[in-house]
Amino acid sequence: MLFGIHWDASGTAIHFALSILPILLIGLKVTVEATILGFILALLLGLILAMLRSVRFKVVSWPAWFLIEFLRDTPLLVQLFFLFYVLPLYGITLPALLIGILGLGGQYSAYCAEVYRGGIEAIGTGQWEAARALDLDRFTTYKDIILPQAIPRIVPSLGTYLVSMIKDAPLLSAISVLDMVAASTIIGDQTYNYLVPLSMVGILFLLTTLVVSFLVHKLDHKLPKTGIPMK
Amino acid sequence: MNAHVVFDKVVKRYDDIDILRHFSFSVDKGEKVVLIGASGSGKSTVLRILMTLEKIQGGEVYIDDERLWHEGTDGSLRPASEAHLRKMRTKVGMVFQQFNLFPHMTAMRNVVEAPVRVLKMPRDEAEARARELLERVGLAERMHAYPAQLSGGQQQRVAIARALAMRPEVMLFDEPTSALDPEMVGEVLSVIRELAEEGDLTMLIATHEMRFARDVSDRICFLNLGQVLEEGPPEQVLGNPREERTQLFLRSLLEEDKQA
Numbered sequence: 001m002l003f004g005i006h007w008d009a010s011g012t013a014i015h016f017a018l019s020i021l022p023i024l025l026i027g028l029k030v031t032v033e034a035t036i037l038g039f040i041l042a043l044l045l046g047l048i049l050a051m052l053r054s055v056r057f058k059v060v061s062w063p064a065w066f067l068i069e070f071l072r073d074t075p076l077l078v079q080l081f082f083l084f085y086v087l088p089l090y091g092i093t094l095p096a097l098l099i100g101i102l103g104l105g106g107q108y109s110a111y112c113a114e115v116y117r118g119g120i121e122a123i124g125t126g127q128w129e130a131a132r133a134l135d136l137d138r139f140t141t142y143k144d145i146i147l148p149q150a151i152p153r154i155v156p157s158l159g160t161y162l163v164s165m166i167k168d169a170p171l172l173s174a175i176s177v178l179d180m181v182a183a184s185t186i187i188g189d190q191t192y193n194y195l196v197p198l199s200m201v202g203i204l205f206l207l208t209t210l211v212v213s214f215l216v217h218k219l220d221h222k223l224p225k226t227g228i229p230m231k
Numbered sequence: 232m233n234a235h236v237v238f239d240k241v242v243k244r245y246d247d248i249d250i251l252r253h254f255s256f257s258v259d260k261g262e263k264v265v266l267i268g269a270s271g272s273g274k275s276t277v278l279r280i281l282m283t284l285e286k287i288q289g290g291e292v293y294i295d296d297e298r299l300w301h302e303g304t305d306g307s308l309r310p311a312s313e314a315h316l317r318k319m320r321t322k323v324g325m326v327f328q329q330f331n332l333f334p335h336m337t338a339m340r341n342v343v344e345a346p347v348r349v350l351k352m353p354r355d356e357a358e359a360r361a362r363e364l365l366e367r368v369g370l371a372e373r374m375h376a377y378p379a380q381l382s383g384g385q386q387q388r389v390a391i392a393r394a395l396a397m398r399p400e401v402m403l404f405d406e407p408t409s410a411l412d413p414e415m416v417g418e419v420l421s422v423i424r425e426l427a428e429e430g431d432l433t434m435l436i437a438t439h440e441m442r443f444a445r446d447v448s449d450r451i452c453f454l455n456l457g458q459v460l461e462e463g464p465p466e467q468v469l470g471n472p473r474e475e476r477t478q479l480f481l482r483s484l485l486e487e488d489k490q491a
Contacts, residue, residue: 134349
């Protein structure tokens with residue numbers, strides 16, 4: 001029994017699979033929640049990092065560069081363990097799921113920062129010069145001129161990272177988050193049947209990533225390549 | 232003297248190449264000056280410096296008797312402050328060779344954006360003015376079109392309206408028709424010509440269109456190797472140039488025309 005739901009491993013494999021489906025779906029909900037919140041964090045933090053990195057003053061851009069490299073080039077599992085085991089020593093105790101979201105969002109913010117940077121650099125200097133000639137300040141230039149043109153170009157790359165993040169989310173089970181993967185191994189431990197629960201997990205992941213890929217593709221086609229329209 | 236814009240011995244270098252060599256030159260209030268010269272002679276650079284798109288390595292630039300660039304601590308020239316730079320910049324508007332319209336904005340929004348964001352003009356007021364300006368450049372019907380839906384000539388006319396919306400005192404035109412198909416050059420030039428006839432605006436125009444230059448300008452400056460080699464009323468510079476370099480340049484333009 002898990003989440004108050006019983007399973008039945010006595011019948012056929014299909015029967016067993018259907019009986020654990022509600023449990024796995026609860027776990028999937030955790031995975032999806034962590035991914036959505038983590039991805040929102042990654043998008044925002046990534047944008048901030050990308051902008052800090054492009055600042056002319058080295059005092060600002062260099063630490064931003066270092067942080068990006070650090071987050072990108074160390075394993076997510078190590079980052080999660082660090083947050084989970086080390087922070088409490090300094091009196092910071094956060095719920096495991098929140099740590100998972102911070103960990104996922106943190107690492108992916110570094111990937112997103114690089115994607116933003118590429119997208120921003122792809123905008124021609126003419127746009128910057130026109131903005132300067134009109135005396136738009138830096139913030140407005142980013143908000144109204146550069147980002148609306150950069151975003152449609154980077155949607156495919158961001159979508160790839162979103163899918164990749166979904167597939168990284170099971171790492172959260174290593175810090176005691178009870179997600180779909182953790183649920184499936186608990187079921188396996190108790191029934192000695194790993195084949196069915198893990199196969200189900202695989203199928204559910206496949207369906208989830210297919211749906212997300214499809215939505216990203218849709219969004220990509222919907223956005224005009226010249227930029228998000230402003231009337 | 233009511234000089235509006237003054238360049239005093241300005242030096243501009245890219246890497247180790249001198250673009251402007253002690254370039255001196257001044258423009259009166261309301262004067263229409265056309266800059267001519269071969270590519271690389273520095274005419275675009277003069278405009279880009281005034282628009283603060285380029286820094287200078289020496290000399291002084293004044294707009295309304297106020298210095299644009301100031302000495303930095305390390306001996307390089309830089310604006311006194313961001314606020315000063317922005318104040319000076321609001322006096323100047325620029326039209327680019329490549330139009331540089333914002334492709335994700337309608338013609339209307341292109342014109343409205345800066346007055347709303349920079350001058351903090353209420354949106355409906357800015358739109359009313361934009362409508363007037365777009366009418367003036369003959370694009371009242373196309374104001375809701377995006378740049379990609381407009382011809383090159385139409386895009387450049389929107390760009391002119393966009394620059395005018397900020398009520399500049401000095402308008403810079405950096406080869407405004409060089410990127411256009413020949414059949415669209417006329418419509419853009421006639422808009423600039425009308426602007427010139429209206430009077431008040433100080434205008435600096437870099438162009439290769441000699442007939443237009445003759446019609447529109449009070450004075451023509453021939454730039455050669457980063458200096459003003461010859462200047463004067465259009466009839467004199469175009470009709471009876473003193474300098475051999477000027478004669479050569481004008482002859483080469485004529486030959487191009489014949490070939491075309």
